[in-house]
Amino acid sequence: MLDLSSMSEHMPAFIDGFIITAEVSIISILGSFLIGLVFALMRVSDNHIFRTISYWYVDLFRNIPFIVLIFFAYYGLPEVGVYIDAFWTGCLTLSVAVGAYAAETIRAGILNVDKGIIEAAKSFGFSKLKIYRKIILPIALTTSVRPLGSVFINLILTTSILSAITLGELTGASKIIASTTFRPFEVYVFLVFFYGILTFALSGVIAIWHRHLNKYNEAN
Amino acid sequence: MIEIDKLCKNFGDLEVLKGIDLTIRPGEVMSILGGSGSGKSTLLRCINGLEEITSGKIIVDGLDVSRKSELREVRKKCSMVFQQFDLYPHLTVSENITLAPISVLDLEKSEAEKKAEELLESVGLTDRSHYYPAQLSGGQKQRVGICRALAMSPDYLLLDEVTSSLDPEMTAEVLDILKKLAGQGITMISVTHEIEFAREISDRIVFLDDGKILNDLPTSEFFDENGGLSDPRIAKFLSKMSGR
Numbered sequence: 178m179l180d181l182s183s184m185s186e187h188m189p190a191f192i193d194g195f196i197i198t199a200e201v202s203i204i205s206i207l208g209s210f211l212i213g214l215v216f217a218l219m220r221v222s223d224n225h226i227f228r229t230i231s232y233w234y235v236d237l238f239r240n241i242p243f244i245v246l247i248f249f250a251y252y253g254l255p256e257v258g259v260y261i262d263a264f265w266t267g268c269l270t271l272s273v274a275v276g277a278y279a280a281e282t283i284r285a286g287i288l289n290v291d292k293g294i295i296e297a298a299k300s301f302g303f304s305k306l307k308i309y310r311k312i313i314l315p316i317a318l319t320t321s322v323r324p325l326g327s328v329f330i331n332l333i334l335t336t337s338i339l340s341a342i343t344l345g346e347l348t349g350a351s352k353i354i355a356s357t358t359f360r361p362f363e364v365y366v367f368l369v370f371f372y373g374i375l376t377f378a379l380s381g382v383i384a385i386w387h388r389h390l391n392k393y394n395e396a397n
Numbered sequence: 398m399i400e401i402d403k404l405c406k407n408f409g410d411l412e413v414l415k416g417i418d419l420t421i422r423p424g425e426v427m428s429i430l431g432g433s434g435s436g437k438s439t440l441l442r443c444i445n446g447l448e449e450i451t452s453g454k455i456i457v458d459g460l461d462v463s464r465k466s467e468l469r470e471v472r473k474k475c476s477m478v479f480q481q482f483d484l485y486p487h488l489t490v491s492e493n494i495t496l497a498p499i500s501v502l503d504l505e506k507s508e509a510e511k512k513a514e515e516l517l518e519s520v521g522l523t524d525r526s527h528y529y530p531a532q533l534s535g536g537q538k539q540r541v542g543i544c545r546a547l548a549m550s551p552d553y554l555l556l557d558e559v560t561s562s563l564d565p566e567m568t569a570e571v572l573d574i575l576k577k578l579a580g581q582g583i584t585m586i587s588v589t590h591e592i593e594f595a596r597e598i599s600d601r602i603v604f605l606d607d608g609k610i611l612n613d614l615p616t617s618e619f620f621d622e623n624g625g626l627s628d629p630r631i632a633k634f635l636s637k638m639s640g641r
Contacts, residue, residue: 299446301501
């Protein structure tokens, strides 16, 4: 029988886990967006070295299982004297790994910008930086924002793997609660609910951002 | 003054411009005519540095277009209007017009906006300043394109087939504006298929054929039986264009 009331005394533990998951998610979303932006710009730049670095970065991190990456960072790096706690290992690896997907998504948006519009901007003597800031990126993001949303929702779901490096995030906390209460069904119902709060909140933010960026298209 | 000296432009193995020599004096209204693929748009785009020159030289008021350090100054002097309008879709009409004056010429925002208003008024679009390009008709978009170019107070206005994407009614509304401009002393270089328009506004017609200047004459002479029309290639072109 489903007995959710049995979970009430474990609420604080759920909420602690939820807060850690939310923190890791927010930091990693911002981190992966910034990293993705930088590598997307490198990938479309005229500089051969930047393009090559970006190409290898994306290819490398899309081809490593995430759990291998966090094991490497959390258990491997201390061997060579690099110690980072579980929380920041999680944030950094997520940012770097998801940054590769974000880079590809943003790059697709940049390549989608009408060449004529970029030429028009060039013809008026804008600096390259200003063309990117004022013209290319705002237009590119209008098409990239939805797929970026999917990438970031995936990021939230991937935080569950961080329980494997002892981080007491939602999934980790739930596993402990399940093993002490012997009520895995109720525990995982709550777990689904808590992840739902985060992913729905993110979907909402993405929808608002999308509407804001696309107001010129919807103005018709 | 724009001085073009032995200009060549290749796209890979394809030679598009094969040694163009041309001088355009301040205040002149010049039309460049020629068939498809004759190189007329490429010539215009070279003046603004949108195409890299293969060999030869373009000097605009003493500034060398091929030098990166001087190109930006050239672009401040030469504003361009495009066939496909190429307005910034994410910015309002007013922002489209003020962006370059604010970002490139460092004009105060209020000053740029005032100028944009004046320009929009002159093309009959005062009530559209807060619209987005997607909400405008083709003719309106091109009128905004012209305002965007004029907001830079350019010495030279480069017009690249500005009516080719418009239906006849909208073409007329855009050409009317350009006719008014032509009388105001701005140097205009227009690549066009509108023969009558070219004839009406231009002081001078340059006819390109296969990447070379076939004829460079004052307008009245160009359309004279003993002038430009005596060349069978030009006569054929004109009869084809007016027979459309």
